[in-house]
Amino acid sequence: MRRADNAVEQSTEGAAAGGRCATLCETCRVRAISVCRSMAIDALDELETITTRMKLPAGRVLFDEGDPAEHLFTIHEGAIKLFKMLRDGRRQITGFLLAGDFLGLAFFRTYAYSAETVGDTLLCRFPRERFMALLERHPMLEKELLSRASSELAAAQEQMLLLGRKSARERVASFLLALARRQAASGRGSVELVMSRYDIADYLGLTIETVSRAIQAANAEGLIRMIDRHHFVVADQGRLAAASASG
Amino acid sequence: MRRADNAVEQSTEGAAAGGRCATLCETCRVRAISVCRSMAIDALDELETITTRMKLPAGRVLFDEGDPAEHLFTIHEGAIKLFKMLRDGRRQITGFLLAGDFLGLAFFRTYAYSAETVGDTLLCRFPRERFMALLERHPMLEKELLSRASSELAAAQEQMLLLGRKSARERVASFLLALARRQAASGRGSVELVMSRYDIADYLGLTIETVSRAIQAANAEGLIRMIDRHHFVVADQGRLAAASASG
Protein backbone atom coordinates (compact mmCIF):
# COMPACT_ATOMS: atom_id res chain seq x y z
CA MET A 1 0.00 0.00 0.00
CA ARG A 2 2.65 2.51 -1.03
CA ARG A 3 1.50 6.04 -1.39
CA ALA A 4 1.04 7.71 -4.75
CA ASP A 5 3.65 10.41 -4.22
CA ASN A 6 6.38 8.53 -5.98
CA ALA A 7 4.23 7.72 -9.00
CA VAL A 8 5.22 8.31 -12.58
CA GLU A 9 3.99 11.83 -13.08
CA GLN A 10 3.87 13.86 -16.22
CA SER A 11 3.01 17.51 -15.73
CA THR A 12 1.48 19.13 -18.76
CA GLU A 13 2.76 22.57 -17.89
CA GLY A 14 6.02 22.02 -19.70
CA ALA A 15 4.31 20.66 -22.78
CA ALA A 16 1.95 23.63 -22.91
CA ALA A 17 4.85 26.06 -22.76
CA GLY A 18 6.75 24.44 -25.59
CA GLY A 19 4.80 25.60 -28.66
CA ARG A 20 1.07 25.22 -29.32
CA CYS A 21 0.15 21.90 -30.88
CA ALA A 22 -2.79 19.60 -30.13
CA THR A 23 -3.00 19.45 -26.34
CA LEU A 24 -3.43 16.33 -24.31
CA CYS A 25 -6.98 17.32 -23.41
CA GLU A 26 -8.02 17.90 -27.00
CA THR A 27 -6.96 14.44 -28.04
CA CYS A 28 -8.13 12.80 -24.82
CA ARG A 29 -9.86 9.50 -25.49
CA VAL A 30 -12.22 9.77 -22.52
CA ARG A 31 -13.16 13.40 -22.99
CA ALA A 32 -16.59 12.53 -24.31
CA ILE A 33 -17.50 10.79 -21.03
CA SER A 34 -15.51 12.90 -18.55
CA VAL A 35 -16.47 16.03 -16.69
CA CYS A 36 -14.51 17.79 -19.41
CA ARG A 37 -17.23 17.07 -21.94
CA SER A 38 -19.09 20.13 -20.76
CA MET A 39 -16.17 22.43 -21.45
CA ALA A 40 -15.35 24.48 -24.51
CA ILE A 41 -11.91 24.12 -26.13
CA ASP A 42 -10.58 27.33 -24.57
CA ALA A 43 -11.74 26.22 -21.14
CA LEU A 44 -9.96 22.95 -21.75
CA ASP A 45 -6.69 24.76 -22.27
CA GLU A 46 -7.23 26.38 -18.91
CA LEU A 47 -7.99 23.02 -17.33
CA GLU A 48 -4.94 21.51 -18.89
CA THR A 49 -2.58 23.98 -17.24
CA ILE A 50 -3.59 22.65 -13.84
CA THR A 51 -3.59 18.99 -14.85
CA THR A 52 -1.05 16.39 -13.84
CA ARG A 53 -1.22 13.04 -15.61
CA MET A 54 -0.34 10.02 -13.54
CA LYS A 55 0.20 6.38 -14.35
CA LEU A 56 -0.18 4.16 -11.31
CA PRO A 57 0.28 0.42 -10.82
CA ALA A 58 -2.31 -1.75 -9.05
CA GLY A 59 -2.83 -1.32 -5.31
CA ARG A 60 -1.62 2.26 -5.06
CA VAL A 61 -3.30 4.50 -2.48
CA LEU A 62 -4.55 7.83 -3.90
CA PHE A 63 -5.61 9.09 -0.50
CA ASP A 64 -6.96 7.84 2.83
CA GLU A 65 -10.15 8.73 4.62
CA GLY A 66 -9.43 11.80 6.73
CA ASP A 67 -6.58 13.12 4.58
CA PRO A 68 -6.89 16.80 3.65
CA ALA A 69 -8.75 16.93 0.33
CA GLU A 70 -6.10 18.50 -1.88
CA HIS A 71 -6.78 16.93 -5.23
CA LEU A 72 -9.52 15.93 -7.62
CA PHE A 73 -9.09 13.23 -10.24
CA THR A 74 -10.57 11.91 -13.43
CA ILE A 75 -9.91 8.37 -14.53
CA HIS A 76 -8.50 7.76 -17.95
CA GLU A 77 -7.96 4.09 -18.00
CA GLY A 78 -8.11 1.37 -15.37
CA ALA A 79 -10.16 1.33 -12.19
CA ILE A 80 -10.25 2.81 -8.70
CA LYS A 81 -11.97 1.46 -5.61
CA LEU A 82 -13.42 3.74 -2.94
CA PHE A 83 -13.82 2.34 0.56
CA LYS A 84 -14.32 3.01 4.23
CA MET A 85 -12.94 0.95 7.07
CA LEU A 86 -13.82 0.24 10.67
CA ARG A 87 -11.07 0.28 13.25
CA ASP A 88 -10.95 -3.52 13.48
CA GLY A 89 -10.25 -3.81 9.77
CA ARG A 90 -13.68 -4.57 8.38
CA ARG A 91 -13.91 -2.83 5.03
CA GLN A 92 -16.77 -1.68 2.84
CA ILE A 93 -16.02 -0.76 -0.75
CA THR A 94 -18.54 1.93 -1.68
CA GLY A 95 -17.84 1.99 -5.38
CA PHE A 96 -15.62 1.11 -8.30
CA LEU A 97 -14.75 3.94 -10.66
CA LEU A 98 -13.88 3.30 -14.29
CA ALA A 99 -12.63 5.34 -17.25
CA GLY A 100 -14.41 8.69 -17.45
CA ASP A 101 -15.40 8.80 -13.81
CA PHE A 102 -14.68 11.72 -11.55
CA LEU A 103 -13.27 11.46 -8.07
CA GLY A 104 -12.73 13.61 -5.05
CA LEU A 105 -15.80 15.80 -5.03
CA ALA A 106 -15.81 16.62 -1.33
CA PHE A 107 -17.16 19.88 -0.10
CA PHE A 108 -15.26 19.33 3.10
CA ARG A 109 -11.73 19.79 4.29
CA THR A 110 -10.97 16.09 4.26
CA TYR A 111 -11.81 13.05 2.18
CA ALA A 112 -14.68 10.99 3.56
CA TYR A 113 -13.27 7.73 2.16
CA SER A 114 -10.08 6.14 0.90
CA ALA A 115 -9.23 5.54 -2.75
CA GLU A 116 -6.90 2.94 -4.22
CA THR A 117 -6.14 1.71 -7.72
CA VAL A 118 -7.46 -1.73 -8.66
CA GLY A 119 -5.48 -2.46 -11.79
CA ASP A 120 -2.90 -0.31 -13.57
CA THR A 121 -4.49 3.10 -13.85
CA LEU A 122 -4.00 6.27 -15.82
CA LEU A 123 -5.50 9.42 -14.39
CA CYS A 124 -5.58 13.21 -14.43
CA ARG A 125 -5.06 15.05 -11.18
CA PHE A 126 -6.15 18.62 -10.42
CA PRO A 127 -5.26 20.71 -7.38
CA ARG A 128 -8.50 21.31 -5.55
CA GLU A 129 -8.15 25.07 -5.05
CA ARG A 130 -7.40 25.84 -8.65
CA PHE A 131 -10.12 23.50 -9.88
CA MET A 132 -12.65 25.23 -7.65
CA ALA A 133 -11.56 28.59 -9.03
CA LEU A 134 -12.22 27.19 -12.48
CA LEU A 135 -15.76 26.38 -11.41
CA GLU A 136 -16.46 30.06 -10.87
CA ARG A 137 -15.67 30.87 -14.45
CA HIS A 138 -17.35 27.85 -16.01
CA PRO A 139 -20.87 27.32 -14.72
CA MET A 140 -21.40 24.44 -17.13
CA LEU A 141 -18.71 22.54 -15.29
CA GLU A 142 -20.56 23.10 -12.05
CA LYS A 143 -23.76 21.73 -13.62
CA GLU A 144 -21.84 18.73 -14.77
CA LEU A 145 -20.59 18.08 -11.24
CA LEU A 146 -24.05 18.45 -9.77
CA SER A 147 -25.39 16.04 -12.33
CA ARG A 148 -22.65 13.53 -11.52
CA ALA A 149 -23.18 13.89 -7.79
CA SER A 150 -26.84 13.24 -8.40
CA SER A 151 -26.27 10.02 -10.30
CA GLU A 152 -23.69 8.87 -7.78
CA LEU A 153 -26.31 9.39 -5.12
CA ALA A 154 -28.79 7.29 -7.07
CA ALA A 155 -26.17 4.56 -7.40
CA ALA A 156 -25.48 4.75 -3.66
CA GLN A 157 -29.17 4.26 -2.92
CA GLU A 158 -29.32 1.29 -5.23
CA GLN A 159 -26.34 -0.17 -3.37
CA MET A 160 -28.02 0.41 0.00
CA LEU A 161 -31.00 -1.58 -1.26
CA LEU A 162 -28.61 -4.35 -2.28
CA LEU A 163 -26.70 -4.35 1.02
CA GLY A 164 -29.75 -4.06 3.23
CA ARG A 165 -32.23 -6.33 1.53
CA LYS A 166 -30.79 -8.68 -1.08
CA SER A 167 -29.59 -12.27 -0.60
CA ALA A 168 -26.03 -13.29 -1.45
CA ARG A 169 -27.17 -14.83 -4.73
CA GLU A 170 -29.07 -11.65 -5.66
CA ARG A 171 -26.13 -9.43 -4.76
CA VAL A 172 -23.73 -11.33 -6.96
CA ALA A 173 -26.21 -11.45 -9.86
CA SER A 174 -26.79 -7.68 -9.52
CA PHE A 175 -23.07 -7.07 -9.52
CA LEU A 176 -22.32 -9.20 -12.57
CA LEU A 177 -25.21 -7.64 -14.47
CA ALA A 178 -24.19 -4.08 -13.59
CA LEU A 179 -20.60 -4.77 -14.64
CA ALA A 180 -21.76 -6.26 -17.92
CA ARG A 181 -23.97 -3.26 -18.66
CA ARG A 182 -21.22 -0.84 -17.79
CA GLN A 183 -18.76 -2.58 -20.05
CA ALA A 184 -21.28 -3.15 -22.84
CA ALA A 185 -20.58 0.43 -24.00
CA SER A 186 -16.88 -0.30 -24.44
CA GLY A 187 -18.00 -3.30 -26.51
CA ARG A 188 -15.65 -6.17 -25.81
CA GLY A 189 -16.74 -9.74 -26.14
CA SER A 190 -16.36 -10.74 -22.51
CA VAL A 191 -16.79 -8.83 -19.29
CA GLU A 192 -13.65 -8.29 -17.26
CA LEU A 193 -13.55 -8.73 -13.49
CA VAL A 194 -10.56 -6.48 -12.79
CA MET A 195 -11.04 -6.73 -9.05
CA SER A 196 -10.20 -9.67 -6.77
CA ARG A 197 -12.83 -11.84 -5.08
CA TYR A 198 -11.81 -10.05 -1.92
CA ASP A 199 -12.77 -6.69 -3.41
CA ILE A 200 -16.05 -8.05 -4.74
CA ALA A 201 -16.87 -9.45 -1.30
CA ASP A 202 -16.14 -6.13 0.39
CA TYR A 203 -18.27 -4.34 -2.17
CA LEU A 204 -21.23 -6.69 -1.74
CA GLY A 205 -21.04 -7.05 2.03
CA LEU A 206 -20.18 -10.78 1.81
CA THR A 207 -17.17 -13.06 2.31
CA ILE A 208 -14.91 -14.27 -0.49
CA GLU A 209 -16.17 -17.83 0.01
CA THR A 210 -19.79 -16.79 -0.47
CA VAL A 211 -18.92 -14.75 -3.57
CA SER A 212 -16.99 -17.64 -5.05
CA ARG A 213 -19.84 -20.08 -4.44
CA ALA A 214 -22.42 -17.71 -5.92
CA ILE A 215 -20.33 -17.16 -9.03
CA GLN A 216 -19.82 -20.91 -9.46
CA ALA A 217 -23.56 -21.43 -9.05
CA ALA A 218 -24.42 -18.75 -11.61
CA ASN A 219 -22.03 -20.45 -13.99
CA ALA A 220 -23.42 -23.93 -13.30
CA GLU A 221 -26.99 -22.73 -13.79
CA GLY A 222 -26.07 -21.15 -17.11
CA LEU A 223 -26.75 -17.53 -16.15
CA ILE A 224 -23.19 -16.67 -17.05
CA ARG A 225 -20.32 -18.53 -18.65
CA MET A 226 -16.91 -18.11 -16.99
CA ILE A 227 -14.08 -17.77 -19.49
CA ASP A 228 -11.44 -17.74 -16.79
CA ARG A 229 -11.36 -16.41 -13.23
CA HIS A 230 -11.43 -12.82 -14.39
CA HIS A 231 -13.59 -12.97 -17.49
CA PHE A 232 -17.17 -14.04 -18.15
CA VAL A 233 -19.99 -13.55 -20.61
CA VAL A 234 -23.65 -13.12 -19.78
CA ALA A 235 -25.26 -16.32 -21.03
CA ASP A 236 -28.88 -15.59 -20.12
CA GLN A 237 -29.55 -11.91 -19.59
CA GLY A 238 -33.18 -12.49 -18.65
CA ARG A 239 -32.53 -15.07 -15.96
CA LEU A 240 -29.56 -13.12 -14.64
CA ALA A 241 -31.78 -10.04 -14.29
CA ALA A 242 -34.43 -12.15 -12.58
CA ALA A 243 -31.83 -13.53 -10.18
CA SER A 244 -30.74 -9.98 -9.36
CA ALA A 245 -34.22 -9.15 -8.01
CA SER A 246 -34.30 -5.76 -9.70
CA GLY A 247 -34.92 -4.10 -13.08
CA MET B 1 -50.88 5.65 1.41
CA ARG B 2 -53.04 8.38 -0.07
CA ARG B 3 -51.32 10.68 -2.48
CA ALA B 4 -50.38 14.21 -1.59
CA ASP B 5 -52.53 15.90 -4.21
CA ASN B 6 -55.40 16.53 -1.86
CA ALA B 7 -53.15 17.96 0.86
CA VAL B 8 -53.78 21.21 2.65
CA GLU B 9 -51.94 23.60 0.39
CA GLN B 10 -51.26 27.25 0.86
CA SER B 11 -49.87 29.00 -2.18
CA THR B 12 -47.90 32.12 -1.37
CA GLU B 13 -48.70 33.79 -4.66
CA GLY B 14 -51.89 35.32 -3.34
CA ALA B 15 -50.15 36.58 -0.22
CA ALA B 16 -47.35 38.14 -2.23
CA ALA B 17 -49.82 39.98 -4.45
CA GLY B 18 -51.73 41.50 -1.54
CA GLY B 19 -49.37 44.20 -0.25
CA ARG B 20 -45.72 43.90 0.73
CA CYS B 21 -45.23 42.88 4.35
CA ALA B 22 -42.74 40.41 5.84
CA THR B 23 -42.87 37.40 3.56
CA LEU B 24 -43.11 33.80 4.68
CA CYS B 25 -39.53 33.16 3.62
CA GLU B 26 -38.14 36.12 5.53
CA THR B 27 -39.67 34.93 8.77
CA CYS B 28 -39.00 31.27 8.05
CA ARG B 29 -37.76 29.45 11.12
CA VAL B 30 -35.64 26.96 9.21
CA ARG B 31 -34.12 29.45 6.79
CA ALA B 32 -30.78 29.37 8.55
CA ILE B 33 -30.41 25.65 7.89
CA SER B 34 -32.22 25.36 4.53
CA VAL B 35 -30.91 25.74 1.02
CA CYS B 36 -32.36 29.24 1.25
CA ARG B 37 -29.61 30.31 3.65
CA SER B 38 -27.37 31.02 0.69
CA MET B 39 -29.83 33.45 -0.87
CA ALA B 40 -30.09 37.22 -0.53
CA ILE B 41 -33.41 38.75 0.52
CA ASP B 42 -34.35 39.77 -3.02
CA ALA B 43 -33.62 36.28 -4.29
CA LEU B 44 -35.84 34.97 -1.52
CA ASP B 45 -38.73 37.02 -2.85
CA GLU B 46 -38.21 35.37 -6.18
CA LEU B 47 -38.11 31.94 -4.58
CA GLU B 48 -41.22 32.66 -2.64
CA THR B 49 -43.29 33.32 -5.76
CA ILE B 50 -42.76 29.73 -6.85
CA THR B 51 -43.26 28.22 -3.40
CA THR B 52 -46.25 26.22 -2.25
CA ARG B 53 -46.47 25.45 1.47
CA MET B 54 -47.98 22.11 2.38
CA LYS B 55 -49.02 20.54 5.64
CA LEU B 56 -49.22 16.77 5.43
CA PRO B 57 -50.31 14.13 7.94
CA ALA B 58 -48.23 11.02 8.66
CA GLY B 59 -47.92 8.33 6.00
CA ARG B 60 -48.56 10.58 3.02
CA VAL B 61 -46.75 9.74 -0.24
CA LEU B 62 -44.90 12.68 -1.78
CA PHE B 63 -43.90 10.72 -4.85
CA ASP B 64 -43.00 7.20 -5.93
CA GLU B 65 -39.85 5.88 -7.51
CA GLY B 66 -40.22 6.31 -11.25
CA ASP B 67 -42.69 9.22 -11.10
CA PRO B 68 -41.75 12.17 -13.29
CA ALA B 69 -39.65 14.50 -11.13
CA GLU B 70 -41.84 17.60 -11.13
CA HIS B 71 -41.14 19.07 -7.73
CA LEU B 72 -38.44 19.84 -5.23
CA PHE B 73 -39.10 20.23 -1.52
CA THR B 74 -37.62 21.61 1.63
CA ILE B 75 -38.74 20.35 5.01
CA HIS B 76 -39.96 22.80 7.55
CA GLU B 77 -41.10 20.62 10.35
CA GLY B 78 -41.55 16.90 10.78
CA ALA B 79 -39.79 14.10 8.93
CA ILE B 80 -39.72 12.34 5.56
CA LYS B 81 -38.46 8.87 4.73
CA LEU B 82 -36.88 8.02 1.38
CA PHE B 83 -36.96 4.42 0.24
CA LYS B 84 -36.63 1.96 -2.58
CA MET B 85 -38.52 -1.29 -2.92
CA LEU B 86 -38.01 -4.62 -4.62
CA ARG B 87 -40.90 -6.14 -6.53
CA ASP B 88 -41.64 -8.67 -3.80
CA GLY B 89 -42.12 -5.92 -1.22
CA ARG B 90 -38.74 -5.86 0.50
CA ARG B 91 -38.00 -2.26 1.35
CA GLN B 92 -34.84 -0.30 2.08
CA ILE B 93 -35.16 3.13 3.64
CA THR B 94 -32.19 5.12 2.36
CA GLY B 95 -32.63 8.11 4.61
CA PHE B 96 -34.71 10.14 7.01
CA LEU B 97 -34.95 13.86 6.29
CA LEU B 98 -35.65 16.37 9.03
CA ALA B 99 -36.34 20.11 9.26
CA GLY B 100 -34.04 22.08 6.96
CA ASP B 101 -33.32 19.19 4.62
CA PHE B 102 -33.72 19.42 0.88
CA LEU B 103 -35.43 16.81 -1.24
CA GLY B 104 -35.85 15.95 -4.88
CA LEU B 105 -32.46 16.78 -6.30
CA ALA B 106 -32.60 14.50 -9.31
CA PHE B 107 -30.86 15.40 -12.49
CA PHE B 108 -33.06 12.91 -14.26
CA ARG B 109 -36.54 12.82 -15.64
CA THR B 110 -37.88 10.64 -12.83
CA TYR B 111 -37.36 10.18 -9.12
CA ALA B 112 -34.97 7.38 -8.23
CA TYR B 113 -36.76 6.65 -4.96
CA SER B 114 -40.06 7.11 -3.15
CA ALA B 115 -40.73 9.66 -0.41
CA GLU B 116 -43.31 9.52 2.35
CA THR B 117 -44.01 11.56 5.46
CA VAL B 118 -43.15 9.91 8.79
CA GLY B 119 -45.01 12.17 11.22
CA ASP B 120 -47.06 15.27 10.51
CA THR B 121 -44.95 17.37 8.21
CA LEU B 122 -44.79 20.94 6.98
CA LEU B 123 -42.93 21.58 3.78
CA CYS B 124 -42.26 23.96 0.90
CA ARG B 125 -42.70 22.71 -2.62
CA PHE B 126 -41.12 24.19 -5.75
CA PRO B 127 -41.89 23.32 -9.36
CA ARG B 128 -38.75 21.78 -10.74
CA GLU B 129 -38.56 23.80 -13.97
CA ARG B 130 -38.90 27.14 -12.30
CA PHE B 131 -36.49 26.21 -9.54
CA MET B 132 -33.90 25.16 -12.10
CA ALA B 133 -34.36 28.48 -13.88
CA LEU B 134 -33.64 30.16 -10.56
CA LEU B 135 -30.35 28.27 -10.36
CA GLU B 136 -29.15 30.05 -13.49
CA ARG B 137 -29.53 33.43 -11.86
CA HIS B 138 -28.22 32.47 -8.42
CA PRO B 139 -24.94 30.59 -8.56
CA MET B 140 -24.71 30.58 -4.77
CA LEU B 141 -27.77 28.39 -4.71
CA GLU B 142 -26.10 25.97 -7.06
CA LYS B 143 -23.05 25.83 -4.78
CA GLU B 144 -25.34 25.13 -1.88
CA LEU B 145 -26.93 22.23 -3.74
CA LEU B 146 -23.56 20.80 -4.71
CA SER B 147 -22.45 21.01 -1.11
CA ARG B 148 -25.59 19.26 0.08
CA ALA B 149 -25.28 16.57 -2.55
CA SER B 150 -21.74 16.05 -1.40
CA SER B 151 -22.67 15.56 2.25
CA GLU B 152 -25.58 13.31 1.33
CA LEU B 153 -23.10 11.20 -0.58
CA ALA B 154 -20.86 10.99 2.46
CA ALA B 155 -23.84 9.95 4.57
CA ALA B 156 -24.77 7.33 1.99
CA GLN B 157 -21.27 5.88 2.14
CA GLU B 158 -21.41 5.75 5.90
CA GLN B 159 -24.71 3.90 5.61
CA MET B 160 -23.21 1.43 3.13
CA LEU B 161 -20.50 0.67 5.68
CA LEU B 162 -23.20 0.08 8.27
CA LEU B 163 -25.33 -2.14 6.01
CA GLY B 164 -22.46 -4.12 4.59
CA ARG B 165 -20.24 -4.61 7.58
CA LYS B 166 -21.82 -3.88 10.96
CA SER B 167 -23.60 -6.32 13.29
CA ALA B 168 -27.20 -5.76 14.38
CA ARG B 169 -26.07 -4.38 17.71
CA GLU B 170 -23.64 -1.98 16.04
CA ARG B 171 -26.25 -0.82 13.56
CA VAL B 172 -28.76 0.03 16.24
CA ALA B 173 -26.14 1.80 18.37
CA SER B 174 -25.01 3.81 15.34
CA PHE B 175 -28.59 4.77 14.59
CA LEU B 176 -29.42 5.88 18.12
CA LEU B 177 -26.20 7.85 18.36
CA ALA B 178 -26.72 9.58 15.01
CA LEU B 179 -30.29 10.50 15.96
CA ALA B 180 -29.15 11.88 19.29
CA ARG B 181 -26.44 13.98 17.63
CA ARG B 182 -28.82 15.27 15.02
CA GLN B 183 -31.35 16.29 17.64
CA ALA B 184 -28.77 17.67 20.05
CA ALA B 185 -28.80 20.89 18.03
CA SER B 186 -32.52 21.38 18.57
CA GLY B 187 -31.75 20.90 22.27
CA ARG B 188 -34.56 18.92 23.84
CA GLY B 189 -34.03 16.72 26.86
CA SER B 190 -34.84 13.39 25.26
CA VAL B 191 -34.33 12.08 21.75
CA GLU B 192 -37.49 11.35 19.82
CA LEU B 193 -37.93 8.23 17.71
CA VAL B 194 -40.56 9.58 15.32
CA MET B 195 -40.41 6.51 13.16
CA SER B 196 -41.86 3.05 13.87
CA ARG B 197 -39.74 -0.02 14.63
CA TYR B 198 -40.70 -1.15 11.15
CA ASP B 199 -39.11 1.95 9.63
CA ILE B 200 -35.98 1.59 11.75
CA ALA B 201 -35.65 -2.04 10.67
CA ASP B 202 -35.99 -1.13 7.00
CA TYR B 203 -33.42 1.61 7.44
CA LEU B 204 -30.89 -0.66 9.17
CA GLY B 205 -31.43 -3.73 7.01
CA LEU B 206 -32.81 -5.75 9.94
CA THR B 207 -36.17 -7.10 11.14
CA ILE B 208 -38.38 -5.40 13.72
CA GLU B 209 -37.70 -8.21 16.18
CA THR B 210 -33.95 -7.74 15.96
CA VAL B 211 -34.28 -3.96 16.31
CA SER B 212 -36.51 -4.39 19.34
CA ARG B 213 -34.11 -6.82 21.00
CA ALA B 214 -31.11 -4.58 20.32
CA ILE B 215 -32.87 -1.54 21.76
CA GLN B 216 -33.90 -3.49 24.86
CA ALA B 217 -30.33 -4.72 25.25
CA ALA B 218 -28.89 -1.19 24.92
CA ASN B 219 -31.34 -0.11 27.58
CA ALA B 220 -30.54 -3.04 29.88
CA GLU B 221 -26.80 -2.45 29.54
CA GLY B 222 -27.23 1.21 30.41
CA LEU B 223 -26.09 2.66 27.08
CA ILE B 224 -29.41 4.43 26.74
CA ARG B 225 -32.41 4.91 28.98
CA MET B 226 -35.82 4.43 27.35
CA ILE B 227 -38.39 6.98 28.49
CA ASP B 228 -41.17 5.35 26.52
CA ARG B 229 -41.29 3.52 23.23
CA HIS B 230 -40.59 6.66 21.26
CA HIS B 231 -38.25 8.59 23.53
CA PHE B 232 -34.85 7.83 25.03
CA VAL B 233 -31.82 9.60 26.44
CA VAL B 234 -28.20 8.68 25.86
CA ALA B 235 -27.02 7.36 29.22
CA ASP B 236 -23.42 6.57 28.33
CA GLN B 237 -22.21 8.38 25.25
CA GLY B 238 -18.80 6.73 25.34
CA ARG B 239 -20.02 3.16 25.52
CA LEU B 240 -22.74 3.86 22.97
CA ALA B 241 -20.11 5.19 20.56
CA ALA B 242 -17.94 2.14 21.26
CA ALA B 243 -20.91 -0.15 20.59
CA SER B 244 -21.49 1.61 17.27
CA ALA B 245 -18.03 0.58 16.05
CA SER B 246 -17.30 4.00 14.55
CA GLY B 247 -16.30 7.53 15.52
Place this chain on the structure above:
DNA sequence: GCTCGGCATTGACCCAAATCAAAAGCTCGG
Protein backbone atom coordinates in the same frame (compact mmCIF):
# COMPACT_ATOMS: atom_id res chain seq x y z
C1' DG C 1 -64.45 2.05 31.32
C1' DC C 2 -64.14 -1.56 27.68
C1' DT C 3 -62.81 -3.52 23.48
C1' DC C 4 -60.57 -3.65 19.16
C1' DG C 5 -56.57 -3.34 16.24
C1' DG C 6 -52.11 -2.09 15.33
C1' DC C 7 -47.44 -1.70 17.19
C1' DA C 8 -43.90 -3.64 20.15
C1' DT C 9 -41.77 -7.17 22.90
C1' DT C 10 -40.40 -11.78 24.03
C1' DG C 11 -39.50 -16.68 23.21
C1' DA C 12 -38.42 -21.01 20.41
C1' DC C 13 -36.55 -22.65 16.43
C1' DC C 14 -34.23 -22.55 11.84
C1' DC C 15 -31.37 -21.34 8.05
C1' DA C 16 -28.31 -18.49 4.99
C1' DA C 17 -24.10 -17.02 5.23
C1' DA C 18 -20.00 -16.73 8.21
C1' DT C 19 -16.19 -19.21 9.88
C1' DC C 20 -12.81 -22.72 9.88
C1' DA C 21 -10.07 -25.87 7.17
C1' DA C 22 -7.81 -27.66 3.30
C1' DA C 23 -6.90 -28.43 -1.44
C1' DA C 24 -6.19 -26.66 -6.12
C1' DG C 25 -4.78 -23.11 -9.44
C1' DC C 26 -2.08 -19.18 -10.87
C1' DT C 27 1.99 -16.16 -11.14
C1' DC C 28 6.30 -14.59 -10.74
C1' DG C 29 11.17 -14.61 -9.30
C1' DG C 30 15.10 -17.19 -9.67
Place this chain on the structure above:
DNA sequence: CCGAGCTTTTGATTTGGGTCAATGCCGAGC
Protein backbone atom coordinates in the same frame (compact mmCIF):
# COMPACT_ATOMS: atom_id res chain seq x y z
C1' DC D 1 11.19 -25.24 -15.20
C1' DC D 2 10.47 -25.17 -10.22
C1' DG D 3 8.40 -23.90 -6.12
C1' DA D 4 6.85 -20.14 -2.75
C1' DG D 5 3.20 -17.54 -1.93
C1' DC D 6 -0.65 -15.73 -3.51
C1' DT D 7 -5.86 -16.17 -4.88
C1' DT D 8 -9.68 -19.04 -5.59
C1' DT D 9 -12.41 -22.97 -4.91
C1' DT D 10 -14.59 -26.52 -2.25
C1' DG D 11 -16.10 -28.86 1.97
C1' DA D 12 -17.61 -29.18 7.03
C1' DT D 13 -19.34 -26.78 10.90
C1' DT D 14 -21.16 -22.88 13.52
C1' DT D 15 -23.91 -18.92 14.47
C1' DG D 16 -26.25 -14.30 14.17
C1' DG D 17 -30.16 -12.85 12.88
C1' DG D 18 -34.41 -14.26 10.44
C1' DT D 19 -38.89 -16.61 10.88
C1' DC D 20 -42.79 -18.13 13.27
C1' DA D 21 -45.69 -17.73 17.23
C1' DA D 22 -47.61 -15.72 21.29
C1' DT D 23 -48.29 -12.19 24.46
C1' DG D 24 -48.25 -7.42 26.05
C1' DC D 25 -49.20 -2.54 25.49
C1' DC D 26 -51.54 1.57 24.26
C1' DG D 27 -54.52 4.74 21.85
C1' DA D 28 -59.00 5.38 19.36
C1' DG D 29 -63.66 4.74 19.11
C1' DC D 30 -67.88 3.21 21.34
